[in-house]
Amino acid sequence: MDPNKGRTDLINRLSPEELQRKLDNETFTRKTVSFYRYVMVENPGELRNQLFKAWKELDCLGRIYVANEGINAQMNVPAHNWDQFVAFIQSHEYLKDIPFKIAVEDDGKSFLKLQIKVRQKIVADGLNDDEFDVTNVGNHLDAKEWNQAMDQGALVVDMRNHYESEVGKFEGAITPKAETFSEELPEVLEILKGKQDEKVLLYCTGGVRCEKTSAFLKHHGFKDVNQLLGGIIDYKRQVDQTQEENKFQGKNFVFDNRLGERISDEVISTCHQCGETCDTHVNCSNVRCNLLFIQCNNCGTTNHGACSDSCKEYILATPERKIELENIHQYKPNKRYFKMA
Structure with a gap:
């Protein structure tokens, strides 16, 4: 039984056309942000309702998944409510100090409505919950450290789907052909077979898939597993701020109405x-x-x-x-x- 049945305050009632008109008529700007955290959530349904109520009051829009293993959010926030949104994050036991990834290109139209769903996992991996320790993750590298490791010949693996890497990737990266993350994990394990002693670099959009992949590879005997801190989104911010070389080619696919944001001028x-x-x-x-x-x-x-x-x-x-x-x-x-x- 749906615990929210009859609770009109916890669901959306407007049609897509009505939502689009509402968004088009807004006179304020929105900030698109993504974040995730692997944390043991005792009651995902209760957390879902709590977040929906708080973020609806702030007029936030987006797609958020909550599970026993944590939270994964892509959303936008009215600029005039941003400080209140951050204050809520900082006051929450599961979300305090969670790293934000701010969109590279943002027209404020990234989402039409607020959707918060309870899922089995925040990233579907096709694995049993006890198959490996998801908290035993690899090293996080900033943009400078990432570029240095690439220059030294480390194995670079794209942990996104085929249609994402088709429009953008790091130079020389291994790009699996899978169309889902659950298909990709065994494919990557097979591609890297026999390379357990080599330095491996993992990257994805914002880091949530790499976090799980790094733990998965360590479980399978890989000794030097690393991931891009903040994913492609934060890499772009870092190279712009520090004037590091941008080694990413093309667009970063995003799972919202924009469908992509440009990281470099190359079209691949x-x-x-x-x-x-x-x-x-x-x-x-x-x-x-x-x-x-x-x-x-x-x-x-x-x-x-x-x-x-x-x-x-x-x-x-x-x-x-x-x-x-x-x-x-x-x-x-x-x-x-x-x-x-």
């Missing part, structure tokens, strides 16, 4: 439809498909934002024809992501 990927240089992710304009793929402006115009001829046909069809096409195609892509052959 191509449009999935015409092959032209492009690193703009979109979702198919046929909402019944919604496939994530890379599409340039020209193809977006020519194909009306669709990923395929069948989806384009659906977009342009009459209401009657749409019903026929739904029965024919069903629009349930067997891939979560479009890949070039």
Whole structure:
């Protein structure tokens, strides 16, 4: 039974269209922030409701996961409520002194609503809870230390999904082909087989996946495991502040409405439809498909934002024809992501 059933103060009731209009009509700015912490949470449901009430009052938006193993948050906060938000964080037993990662590029439109969900884990890994000690993590390297380790020939491993590394990565990084973190852990273990004595560098968007991966690799006998402090987001902030060399190429994929923020001027990927240089992710304009793929402006115009001829046909069809096409195609892509052959 849903413990929040009937509690309209703890859920969202507005439609996506209403939420978008509300966001578009705002006259203030928002600050996009992400943070995580692995910490033993005794009652995730109670924490979820507590956070929802506090952050709703501050008009925060975002996607937050709470589990017995901790909290993982990506959200935005009205600039005029930022100090109150920080004060709440600092007063909370689970969140005090939690490191923030502030968005590199921020238009304030990163999220439409506030969603806080109780999950089995804050990052789905497909592993049993007692399979390894998630608190036995590797070393955290700042941007300068990270660059030095790269220059010395350390193994660099991208712990993000394929569609993330396709548009941005560190020079020479190992980029697994997996589309989920649970698929990636065994793939990385196989790739690094026999390299337990080598220096390994792990990176991801904000650090939450690397934190778990470092503990996973140490459990499997890797002796020198390191992760990028604050992930790609904080790396960009550090190199800008210290004038260190930026060794990241391209965009950092983000899991909000922006779908990416530029870390360097390089574009390392191509449009999935015409092959032209492009690193703009979109979702198919046929909402019944919604496939994530890379599409340039020209193809977006020519194909009306669709990923395929069948989806384009659906977009342009009459209401009657749409019903026929739904029965024919069903629009349930067997891939979560479009890949070039």
